[in-house]
Amino acid sequence: MVRFGYPSTRLAVWWREAVVIGIAAxxxxxxxxxxxPAAWLSGSMILSAVVAFIRPLPVLRRSWFDSTVLLSGTIIGSAATPEALAAAARYPGSLLVLLAGMAAIMASTGAYLRYVARWSWVDALLAATPGALATILAVAQAKGANVGRISVVQLFRLLVLVAFLPSAMQMTGLHPDLPVSASVIVGAGTMLVLLLSGFAVGLVFERMGVAAPMMFGATFASAVLHGTGLIQGTLPPQVQIAVLIMLGATMGGRIAHIPRNELLSLFPLAAGGLVVSLAVAFAFAWPAARLAGVSYASAMTAFAPGGLEAMAMLAFAMGLDTLYVGSHHLMRFLVIGFAMPFVIDRVKADLPGR
Incomplete structure (x- = not known):
């Protein structure tokens, strides 16, 4: 006899996933x-992480994540209005500062983990790399690095940024609690066009071997359609909230897959690495904000060493310059994706195990 609530394996999977999403909501x-601030993203992530730490949560299927990043990419790309793209002419100098900041973050945080924690340079640099978590873990796996402790440092940094950066900005006055201006909401037909376009471009990017193809495809397609003026407006608020909840559930639930003893033992090192990373990132964010003519809050979010989709959607949730933040995290993601395998190979050749 089948127990109530679990009439089939498929329904049981749906039920467990509904619980995970419900906790985040x-x-x-x-x-x-x-x-x-950024309530739907930070709140869903924090409660999911707390529950996952107490009792591991089921993993959401890949289709949930792909749908979420498709929608989030569409939202991020909608910021690329003709007016915003005209203003983006100020960004090249800021992007150059970003590249220098990336190198400084990796050097300083990597040195901290190398000389304080006595990690190998390979593990230290991979853990210190700002953002692009999936890419970094893939490189770590391929290069024989310690994936467990690298993931702890990376996830801790991401969780803290999403949970506390908005509140820190608000309390310090760097980002006053101002209402976000109303924007045009697209209809169902236009939304379908945006999503299908993003999905099609995502499939092309996937065939090309581009990392995070659905995220980049949706962002690119949405940016082109909005930037050319063919489409105006963004997705409905209910969809935006659902995307934030799903991202929070995905990020918070990841903590369930880290061994508890490893998580607790690495917590002080992860906290120290976070302090070093943020100090360097925010120092570089100041001149970048001046060069680009954006608020320091936008620059802080753009330079914060977090993941592309999380930080871009965090900027959106806080009413910051999403195009500025998204372009900087996209640049960092691309540089990390192309450069890190070669950097790690060079480090292993020059400093094997040292």
Whole structure:
């Protein structure tokens, strides 16, 4: 006899996934009720992480993640209006500062993990690399690095950034709590065109071997359609909230797959590495903000060593310059994806195990 609530294996999977998404939604709703900044993203991620630490949560299927990044890429790309693209002419200098900042973050945080934690240079540099978590873990696996401790440092940094960066900005006055201006909402037909276009470009990028193809494909397609003026407006607020909840559930749930003893033992090192990374990143963000003519809050979010989709959607949730933040994280993602395998090979050749 089949137990109530589990009439089939497929329904059982759906039920467990509904619980995971429900937990994230409750966290986002609670944070929204208390008026926390970026509430739906930070609240869903924090509650998911807390529950996952107490009792591991099931893993959402890949289709959930692909759908989420397709939608988030579409939202991010909608910021590329003709007016915003005209303003982006100020970005080249800021992007050059970003590249220098990336090198400084990796050198300083890598040195901290190498000389304080006594890690190998390969592990230290991979853990210190700002953002592009999936790419870094893939490189770590391919190069025989310690994936476990690298993932702890990377995930800790991402979780703290999403959870506390908005509140820190608000409390320090760097990002006053101002209402986000209303924007045009696209209809169902236009939304379908955007999603199908992003999906098609994503499939092309996948065939080309581009990392995170659905995210980049949706962002590119949406940016082209909005930048040329063919489409105006963004996705409905309900869809935007759902995307933030799904991203929070995905990020928070990852903590369930890290061994508890390893997580606790690496916590002090991860916290120290985060402090070093943020100090360097925010130091470089200041001149970049001046060069680009954007707020320091936008520059902080653009230079913060977090993941592309998380930080771009965080900027969106806080009403910052999404195009500026997204372009910088996209640049960093691409540079890391192309350069890190060669950098690690060079380090292993010059400093094997040292």
């Amino acid at each position: 409750v966290g986002g709703a609670l944070f929204s009720l208390i008026g926390a």
